[in-house]
Amino acid sequence: MTIRLDDRVAIVTGAASGIGASAAVAIAAAGAHVVLADIAGCEDTERAIKNVGGDSLTIRTDVSRADDVKSLVARTIAAYGRLDHAFNNAGTEGRAEHEIHEADEEAWDQALAVNLKGVWLAMKYQVPAMLDSGGGSIVNGASVAAMVAFDKNGSYVAGKHAILGLTKTAALEYADRGVRVNAVCPGVVRTPFIERFTGNVPEVEARYTEIIPLGRMAEPEEVAKAVVWLLSDESSYVTGHGLVIDGGLVAR
Template sequence: MRIQFENKVAIVTGGSFGIGRATAIMFAQRGAKVSIVDWVEDTETLNAIRSAGGEALFIKCDVSKDADVKKMVEQTVSTFGRLDYAFNNAGIEGASAPTHEVTEENFDKVIGVNLKGVWLCMKYEIPYMLRQGKGSIVNCSSIAGIIGFPNIPIYTASKHAVIGITKTAALEYAQLGIRVNAVCPGVIQTPMIDRFIEKNNTTKEAMASGEPIGRFGEPEEIAEAALWLCSDASSFTTGHALVVDGGWVVR
């Protein structure tokens, strides 16, 4: 049975592209009102939802900035009247470099978006969910939150930390009606992967062949996992890091 979200409200950060776009559109297709949050003003996600008859709002937000996140959550609730779900997905890969060559600027930027951004979103989402007595949050980690990857040490550290903060929040709110989980995508066909492999077909083919399932994942496959974690179908699941990776981490 397909999970439905009529009369519910969802926030999706990093909603302009890739996994975020797919998740925002899927929430809307299944009845939710959606706040599409990104620091890039791209209207494709918003237009896709509205043209299909869904309700959505675009909010420009830098998730690493407290004032931006506070305003974003307040605007969502003032527009739609409530907040049921949040997919805290915004993330950046940063510059590739071995650990001893990482710059302080790159460290601060990646940690600011990938970890501080997740924390700030939860900081302002949770109070509204507490007032309702119910809510579900999914934070986007990565298989880089489960295993190590060379030359992206700060990205890897940030995604490990997302799992840690997810587990902690899950324990804090387990008896207060709020579930907090993480999803850990593998190699997914998104603009981030295009940047990472620099559109090199040889590298792309090598990475795809490294997937036990034999291909890259699609953004919609992560969206399905995120929606399941948000839904009552996963009502006994909290503090979990759900790996959706075609078998990468069990090779």
């Protein structure tokens, strides 16, 4: 099955690296115009999209700031005239060294501002644009941490659980107006995010992979394929779903 998104317009947040970058390239390869949003530069993603014959536009965006997200959507409409798809992937791991009673309030607020408020702000401005375009589909970036808990990272787990609830709520609210809303819940994926935990040390990586039934980390491209499917018409009867992509981790 070849999935096409020809002439569609998609926003990808957190597009500078990792899952966001891989998804942006996959969406562009499927024929969509892709707007890359990140607080970091997206030059590598731009080059990769150009290499697959795709089209992209980069807009520097802090997803925790309403003015930035509002401008992101407005500039997307100005450039391409419509909005059909969004992958709201921007996120942060927060600080994973404290139990709840020792967590820092500022760090907690910062993590939720990106991981949860950022997804809400994205949908707040994306949905009206999609309604004006006749409908669309949104994929929010959650995690297996939306399904199970991990100690010493309460803000991250809380935010990802909340993303799933927000996704389901939005799916119900816009189902009769042609906007589908789903989430992806990746497990351990070989990205800079995970490398900050493992330090690329084989012994540390082994501790992560030994809990995965498939015995390995996912590659970001594997998650990207799921994102493209959820965005596309091939998943036209799927909404309000959190798609777990974890090598069997939460099945244990």
